[in-house]
Amino acid sequence: MAHDVLAHIPIFATLAPAQRAELALLLKERSYPANQPVFWLGEKGDDFYIVHSGKVTVSAPDEAGKEVMLATLGSGHFFGEISLLDGGPRTATIRAINDTKLLALQRADFLKFLESHPSAAIHMLTILGQRQRDTLEKMRGIRNVNEAVEESRTRWQVVAEYIANMTATQWFVMFNILFSAIWVVYNLYCERWMRRKPFDEAPFGLLGFIITVEALFISLFVLISQAHQGVRDRIRADLDYQVNLKAHQEVMQLHQKIDRLHAALAPAKPKEPEPA
Helix, strand or coil: HHHHHHHCCCCHHHHHHHHHHHHHHCCCCECCCCCCCCCCCCCCCCCCCEEEEEEEEEEECCCCCCCCEEEEECCCCCCCCHHHHHHEEEECCCCCCCEEEEEEEEHCCCCCHHCCHHHHHHHHHHHHHHHHHHHHHHHCCCCCHHHHHHHCCCHHHHHHHHHHHHHHHHHHHHHHHHHHHHHHHHHHHHHHHCCCCCCCCCCCHHHHHHHHHCCCCCCCCHHHHEEEEEEEHHHHHHHHHHHHHHHHHHHHHHHHHHHHHHHHHCCCCCCCCCCC
């Protein structure tokens, strides 16, 4: 039943069962076919919605104007609570994914309900204050990318990355060149001038074997390091997306406040004189 649905919605969960049942009588069922928008970002609205069946998407444009998917809501989820409370413009675009039925609560009916139930208004104000506090904590919870990457590294990945970075330095290359040159010169010197058998005759098979084994292990360490680099890139991309999304929400809220301030400060238009 509808009042059972309201019991799972935070701002209505603290109401008494009788109050939820009375509020449920104010809900009106609305149907939306697939891909039809329920409302658009910035559109004036005063209705609160509960998804009865079907699914809807929540989206908003990014800085380039491209629509970004924020969430997918299914049966039992709700949206539009901000406009229900302040009657302001919508903060996101809602679109039906498939044939969807919604339960709508109009702001005028909701305000009449609060006027007749002051205790319910106090409970809901408490819940809204808690949600606002949680939102502020999440806004402060932006993590440092480097710290998040460090937390995901194992000891083996640290060692593999250290070896991969060391083999990419000029000192490692110079050491290998110097080592190979000394190896070749010493064996040629033993064979031609000291007249004794060298430990690695030309074409220096032992040296080639050592270089091959070294190249094999270096390749393995480089591959491990690259795999972890992919993990770091995904973590960095996820954190960047969170930061951009939070920044976008802040900018949208700032725009709304400016628009309301402009509307409040705009001088009223003088009335035109009535014709005699």
